[in-house]
Amino acid sequence: MAKKRILIVDDEQSIRNVLRDILEFENYQIDEASSGDEALLKVAKDSFDLMFLDIKMKGIDGMEVLEKLRKDEISVPVIMLSGHGTIETAMQATRLGAFDFMEKPPDLNRLLVSARNALEQGSLVQKNTKLRKKVNGVTEILGESRNIQHIKQTISKVAPTEARVLVTGENGTGKELVARWVHEQSRRNQAEFVAVNCAAIPTDLLESELFGHEKGAFTGADKQRIGKFELAHEGTLFLDEIGDMSMEAQAKVLRALQEGLITRVGGNERISVDVRVIAATNKDLQEEIEAGRFREDLYHRLAVIPIHVPPLRERKDDIPALAEAFLTNLTQNEISFVGKLFSPKALEKLKQFEWTGNVRELQNVVERLAILSAENEISESDVDILVRKRSKPNDLSAIMDEFRTFHDYKEFSESFFIRYKLDQNDWNISQTAEILGLQRSHLYQKIKKFNLERD
Numbered sequence: 001m002a003k004k005r006i007l008i009v010d011d012e013q014s015i016r017n018v019l020r021d022i023l024e025f026e027n028y029q030i031d032e033a034s035s036g037d038e039a040l041l042k043v044a045k046d047s048f049d050l051m052f053l054d055i056k057m058k059g060i061d062g063m064e065v066l067e068k069l070r071k072d073e074i075s076v077p078v079i080m081l082s083g084h085g086t087i088e089t090a091m092q093a094t095r096l097g098a099f100d101f102m103e104k105p106p107d108l109n110r111l112l113v114s115a116r117n118a119l120e121q122g123s124l125v126q127k128n129t130k131l132r133k134k135v136n137g138v139t140e141i142l143g144e145s146r147n148i149q150h151i152k153q154t155i156s157k158v159a160p161t162e163a164r165v166l167v168t169g170e171n172g173t174g175k176e177l178v179a180r181w182v183h184e185q186s187r188r189n190q191a192e193f194v195a196v197n198c199a200a201i202p203t204d205l206l207e208s209e210l211f212g213h214e215k216g217a218f219t220g221a222d223k224q225r226i227g228k229f230e231l232a233h234e235g236t237l238f239l240d241e242i243g244d245m246s247m248e249a250q251a252k253v254l255r256a257l258q259e260g261l262i263t264r265v266g267g268n269e270r271i272s273v274d275v276r277v278i279a280a281t282n283k284d285l286q287e288e289i290e291a292g293r294f295r296e297d298l299y300h301r302l303a304v305i306p307i308h309v310p311p312l313r314e315r316k317d318d319i320p321a322l323a324e325a326f327l328t329n330l331t332q333n334e335i336s337f338v339g340k341l342f343s344p345k346a347l348e349k350l351k352q353f354e355w356t357g358n359v360r361e362l363q364n365v366v367e368r369l370a371i372l373s374a375e376n377e378i379s380e381s382d383v384d385i386l387v388r389k390r391s392k393p394n395d396l397s398a399i400m401d402e403f404r405t406f407h408d409y410k411e412f413s414e415s416f417f418i419r420y421k422l423d424q425n426d427w428n429i430s431q432t433a434e435i436l437g438l439q440r441s442h443l444y445q446k447i448k449k450f451n452l453e454r455d
Contacts, residue, residue, distance in 0.1 A: 003029040003226075004119050005047070009039040009065070010054040010081065015104065019052060022108060023115070031223065036060030040068060048076050050118050054104075055082040055089065066096045077118040081106065141174070141181055142325050143318030147310045151178065158305045159185035164257075166242075166302045167280040169309030172360030175280040176240060178307055183236040188276055191235030194228050198249075199241035200428040206249050208265050211256075217266025229262050229273045237275045242302065243283035243294060254298045277302065312355040312362060320347040322359060326366040327378075337370050345380040353387060360423065371412070415450040418443070427454045 006028050008019045020030045033039040036057055055062035066078055077099040082089060090101040099118045141152060158165060159182045167175040183193045201209050212227030228237060256262050261270045279302045288294035323342060330337045355361055365387055373382040425432045433443040
């Protein structure tokens with residue numbers, strides 16, 4: 001199981017050394033920061049399970065760091081350390097959300113007990129967050145068509161077993177949703193579901209992503225990194241777009257599946273992992289095998305249970321249920337959409353389109369209709385204007401009529417364009433930023449500004 005990661009923030013090297021020795025002996029993974037600025041940079045780049053934070057430091061002090069963490073909604077538990085503790089300081093730290101407050105030098109037994117309690121609370125908070133996301137999101141496989149009924153029946157049979165599953169289908173059909181549903185109905189559902197998009201990660205970085213690496217394994221590896229196989233220990237690892245994986249990476253994945261052991265890049269230790277693998281692809285792997293681009297032995301390891309997700313054009317009777325579910329989800333999460341609903345004719349109109357982008361395209365269109373329709377009831381004419389190809393000038397005019405100011409139209413256009421490009425690149429931030437001609441940090445700011453989230 002992956003070690004818990006703890007960040008020690010203190011401007012005294014001796015204190016950091018003492019805490020590191022104690023916590024590493026307890027099998028925690030330790031990182032350090034000698035200032036508040038350095039700590040904020042580290043939590044912006046990486047995730048930590050716990051932070052020990054000194055109050056009195058040069059530059060940004062501990063209280064300012066704690067306040068910044070809470071302002072940015074970074075939910076890492078924090079144990080405050082102070083050489084000159086007062087009741088007033090302790091109360092202030094507690095109000096800012098600190099888990100505990102200790103005077104230096106800390107009592108070692110109390111420190112370890114507090115660390116264990118903080119980590120346990122952090123784990124509960126994470127599970128709570130995941131549960132809320134499940135309640136708010138459309139996690140059910142929707143539809144009553146024959147194809148969907150068959151998929152649901154197959155999942156109910158295979159999920160309780162340990163059999164590997166290969167999910168096939170076009171982009172946007174909901175392959176990851178099928179994988180998540182297998183996980184949810186399995187005995188592993190209390191552990192992690194870890195997804196990896198094999199097509200979005202450069203070949204030379206994929207091995208590190210899957211198996212992790214040791215510090216100094218290659219240029220830029222300035223710290224140890226836990227790979228996805230370890231993160232998914234006792235849970236489910238979803239390998240999306242497996243057909244795009246290089247032959248070299250395929251060989252290493254095959255070995256991991258056969259032996260149940262992995263080795264981090266640059267390391268020698270063989271680590272035992274208990275992982276159920278679900279793979280997905282939009283390619284015909286039999287054709288890839290014949291072309292020499294995919295290993296036949298890996299295919300047979302992965303495709304114990306094949307599940308094919310049909311394109312939306314082959315199950316158009318499911319479109320009304322999907323559209324209404326997506327709209328309901330919007331109304332539950334955005335107050336401005338409350339009261340929005342589809343007219344029966346609008347739902348029938350949606351069934352007339354080919355939906356080359358499948359369910360993902362339908363979801364985006366529903367959001368567009370909810371934003372741009374003038375009335376609470378989304379009508380047939382709304383669908384006709386806002387969904388069909390916008391090749392005619394009057395189509396664009398109809399959209400522009402919805403906005404009162406240039407600023408409103410500019411904000412909508414920018415948000416819509418960035419969201420479209422992110423979806424097009426499967427939310428690969430580096431790739432999307434390069435295509436848009438933006439720095440990654442600038443793109444992250446735009447995503448935060450427009451509250452964009454991956455479907």
